[in-house]
Amino acid sequence: MTSLPKGSAVHPDPTIHAPGAEGEGRKVYFVSFGCQMNVLDSELVLGDLDRNGYSRTDVMKDADVVLINTCSIREHAEDKVWSLLGRARQVKSTRPDMKIGVMGCMAQRVKDAIIHRAPHVDLVLGTSGFRSAARDLEDLFAGGGRVVRVDRRPDPEFLPDADREVTARPDAFRAYVTVMRGCNHDCTYCIVPHTRGKEVSRPLEELLDEVRRLVDDGVREVTFLGQNINTYGKDLHPQRKHTGEICTLLERSAEIDGLDRIRFLTSNPFDMTEDMMRRFGQVPKVMPWLHIPAQSGSDSVLRRMRRHYTVAQYHEVVGWARKHIPRVEITCDFIVGFSGETDEEFEGSKQLVRDIGFMQTYVFKYSLRPNTISARQLPDDVPEDVKRRRNIELLAVQDEIAMARNEGLIGTQVEILIEGISKSDATRVTGRDHSNRLIHCPGEASMAGRMATVEIEEAGAHSMIGRMVALEGTH
Numbered sequence: 001m002t003s004l005p006k007g008s009a010v011h012p013d014p015t016i017h018a019p020g021a022e023g024e025g026r027k028v029y030f031v032s033f034g035c036q037m038n039v040l041d042s043e044l045v046l047g048d049l050d051r052n053g054y055s056r057t058d059v060m061k062d063a064d065v066v067l068i069n070t071c072s073i074r075e076h077a078e079d080k081v082w083s084l085l086g087r088a089r090q091v092k093s094t095r096p097d098m099k100i101g102v103m104g105c106m107a108q109r110v111k112d113a114i115i116h117r118a119p120h121v122d123l124v125l126g127t128s129g130f131r132s133a134a135r136d137l138e139d140l141f142a143g144g145g146r147v148v149r150v151d152r153r154p155d156p157e158f159l160p161d162a163d164r165e166v167t168a169r170p171d172a173f174r175a176y177v178t179v180m181r182g183c184n185h186d187c188t189y190c191i192v193p194h195t196r197g198k199e200v201s202r203p204l205e206e207l208l209d210e211v212r213r214l215v216d217d218g219v220r221e222v223t224f225l226g227q228n229i230n231t232y233g234k235d236l237h238p239q240r241k242h243t244g245e246i247c248t249l250l251e252r253s254a255e256i257d258g259l260d261r262i263r264f265l266t267s268n269p270f271d272m273t274e275d276m277m278r279r280f281g282q283v284p285k286v287m288p289w290l291h292i293p294a295q296s297g298s299d300s301v302l303r304r305m306r307r308h309y310t311v312a313q314y315h316e317v318v319g320w321a322r323k324h325i326p327r328v329e330i331t332c333d334f335i336v337g338f339s340g341e342t343d344e345e346f347e348g349s350k351q352l353v354r355d356i357g358f359m360q361t362y363v364f365k366y367s368l369r370p371n372t373i374s375a376r377q378l379p380d381d382v383p384e385d386v387k388r389r390r391n392i393e394l395l396a397v398q399d400e401i402a403m404a405r406n407e408g409l410i411g412t413q414v415e416i417l418i419e420g421i422s423k424s425d426a427t428r429v430t431g432r433d434h435s436n437r438l439i440h441c442p443g444e445a446s447m448a449g450r451m452a453t454v455e456i457e458e459a460g461a462h463s464m465i466g467r468m469v470a471l472e473g474t475h
């Protein structure tokens with residue numbers, strides 16, 4: 001823990017405190033950027049604030065607290081936070097009692113810049129210590145000053161997930177569960193090992209207990225999260241090469257009555273084995289969807305990225321999945337314009353998208369991150385307009401493939417878990433099928449949380465529309 005000399009407001013114990021209502025009546029303006037793990041971290045902190053009597057507001061000038069959960073994965077994500085902090089500074093100039101907090105990857109990575117460039121920020125909480133937010137805010141309101149916590153607490157009992165308030169969920173029927181934090185890989189472009197540190201897994205029984213509590217509270221689908229989830233448990237059993245502990249977690253979770261669907265991400269192809277695929281395929285509650293980022297379809301680029309697999313090995317991994325998991329769909333991440341990427345190397349990525357036939361692909365323009373291996377050793381030499389063009393081109397290839405594949409589903413039936421009313425059309429409900437495809441169909445809000453069978457009538461590249469042919473709980 002680092003304390004700054006502006007006041008007395010540093011609490012000695014960063015772990016969470018007993019529920020209370022010190023924040024009664026206070027309003028928080030909360031913004032979350034980044035990955036699914038950040039979505040869940042935000043939920044954890046909002047749950048703590050809720051327990052302490054805070055309510056949320058969407059109007060910054062009405063807030064007593066502005067709290068931002070940040071992302072460092074690309075420069076653009078950090079730029080958005082700086083501009084939000086600029087806006088918060090203006091509001092604070094008229095409301096000096098307001099407290100401003102920054103948590104997550106950027107707080108971890110650029111704490112010094114935040115401290116010096118943004119003196120109006122009162123609270124800086126890194127990727128390990130953010131569960132103390134509620135307590136720290138009370139100390140700040142009571143004593144002023146500034147609190148900065150960026151130490152790593154690697155011991156599992158200090159992981160930020162402890163003592164989760166399961167009822168503080170944005171979605172009544174689905175929930176994320178973090179199974180591990182950090183990543184032991186050293187992909188040359190990636191900031192995650194710097195911001196989130198080495199892999200630390202949560203004990204299996206603790207995870208099962210959390211899932212049970214979520215299911216008791218109405219959850220039917222869980223998505224397990226880890227930056228590199230196939231190595232879940234390796235740090236708990238360092239003597240074994242492939243623990244397969246992720247499979248054990250899925251199998252044991254599937255035994256929980258009331259839980260219907262299990263998903264997990266993200267899978268690094270390097271850490272997947274055929275035996276794991278076999279075990280995934282044997283658990284019907286494990287949904288047939290794998291997110292396996294390839295990053296590039298060129299062996300030379302993969303080498304520069306230090307991904308430790310070749311395009312042929314990537315194909316092999318997908319082959320195992322298709323052999324052992326009926327109806328499996330694969331989604332993927334690609335980076336375009338990585339250091340030195342030639343037109344020919346980029347063509348490799350287009351070819352891989354065509355050859356695999358992904359259900360969906362996320363494409364990112366390479367963004368140099370300070371202190372990564374590539375920042376030190378490899379020039380960021382692909383011009384921005386080339387990165388942009390490749391981004392558009394690769395997405396166009398993907399959309400064409402997704403469109404053709406989805407059109408092939410017209411007339412077939414899929415089962416969805418209804419999430420609620422569609423954001424774009426109030427006469428429709430939305431849900432996801434087994435493979436995580438987004439499906440819309442006519443319906444009403446009271447159907448949320450039920451399974452429905454939908455016959456697909458129209459297909460787009462990113463979603464489909466159908467008609468409901470059966471609804472759980474009706475005859």
Ligand code: SAH
Nearest residue numbers: 189190226227266293333334364365366367
């Ligand atoms: N294992 C992680 C992946 C890291 S971040 C997970 O849980 O999702 C998600 C994606 O961001 C990566 O798969 C990669 O495609 C992209 N990415 C990571 N670093 C990047 C960088 N420096 N520039 C552009 N994209 C990047």
Ligand code: F3S
Nearest residue numbers: 183185187190192227
């Ligand atoms: Fe990043 Fe590679 Fe790990 S992309 S999160 S270092 S697997």
